[in-house]
Amino acid sequence: MALLQVDNLKKSFNNKTVLKGVNLQIDKGDVVAIIGPSGSGKTTFLKSINLLEQPDSGTLKLNDDQLDFSKVTPAEKLKIRRKIAMVFQNYALFKNKTALENITEGLIYGRNVSKDQATQRANKELAAVGLLDKQDFYPAQLSGGQQQRIGIARATALDPEIILFDEPTSALDPELVGTVVDDIDKLARNGQTMIVVTHLISFARRVANKVIFFEDGNVLAFGSPEDILDHPKNERIKQFLSAISKDH
């Protein structure tokens, strides 16, 4: 049985249709890379999965939980969100919280974990990304790379079924990209299910076992990294890949 199944997801903003009936099915342990041109709806799709955006219609199944986007209740939203975590392009750390508190916040107030247990867990996650000594630092006192690794620690501490990443490295200085990619790679090898929107083709090749090509609110292609990235059949994908490789 699929871990996550999304069917016919549609979303528009002020009469502009951004997602035109997207389907996706992923299994436990999958690492799915989403690539595609700017404005094609990748971020909107990711945010729809944990209902940061409210889709207009479609259905979602996560394990045994099922919901209809067109009539989702606040309680259902909360339930889904508490099984999914997200890592943001601009880190989105809570600026009024320390590194440690950024991680405990969701455990204490989103998962009802006791403060002591949450602190223990947060310390473990900080150690895993090598930032234990920064636990009392505020985001403003940390580099972009450090912030993003705390963003990742904040997500993994929640033991989510799935972690959604929206271009986790694109705001980073080039020399910091590697450490964050390594962190994500480590998660992949631990069997963490992830969906990663990225412009780094090399990263998609290295970490993902499935690749989705998004265009204009649709999934244009879905397959293994070899199929999509090395032997693309579609002209649009060939164009996109060659345009991107010129940038790097």
Add this chain to the structure above:
Amino acid sequence: MDFNFMINSFPKLLSVLPITLFISILGALLGLVLAVGVAIGREKRIPVLSPILSLLVSLFRGIPIIVQIYIVYYGLPRLLYYFVQHGKGSGLVLPSMLIGVVAFALNAAANLSESIRSAYHSVDRSQYDAAIAVGLTPYEAVKRIVFPQLVPNFIPNFSNIFLDLIKDTALVYNIGIIEVMGKANILASFGFNYLEAYLDALVIYLVVCFIFAKLLLILEAKIKQRVFA
């Protein structure tokens, strides 16, 4: 220059300072309560209500406060009279003080609601999204993440608006309230010592505004320290 007059008048002006403070502080507090409601109403983009609030805010911001005071002064009793049909005529005389405070509260609400919205927008949306994503309810996300960061952003604007209110109380003697400016006019009128009386008033306004500006600055620093370090 009649320095004796200046020195003798000063304590008399000080004695009505509480009226000036009463109107500006109460106006600011009531205005703040209203402003929170207005800001939420506008941000939630509720059909019909939000556009109406937006229109009211631009009205209050676009009309001189003295005109607002007059309109509330002459308009409010009529409005109430209209609703209280059984009133038989001149039964409705509202105390000037009430009218002054209402006018100031409405004016403050319009300005403060804009400051609240801008302070709210200064906290980037992605932090709210992140709070929701880690499983906080929308209410908790605002309370624990957005609100604490919004407050220090709001205080400098609040300070400006509040100081304007204090200075604008110099207008309410027009509806018969004897505050610092009103008192200065009265004292001066006996012997045409206007310059002296106004210099006294100037000193009082200057010192009061200075004190409040400093206090709010300290408050801002204290809150910033609590929120971000």
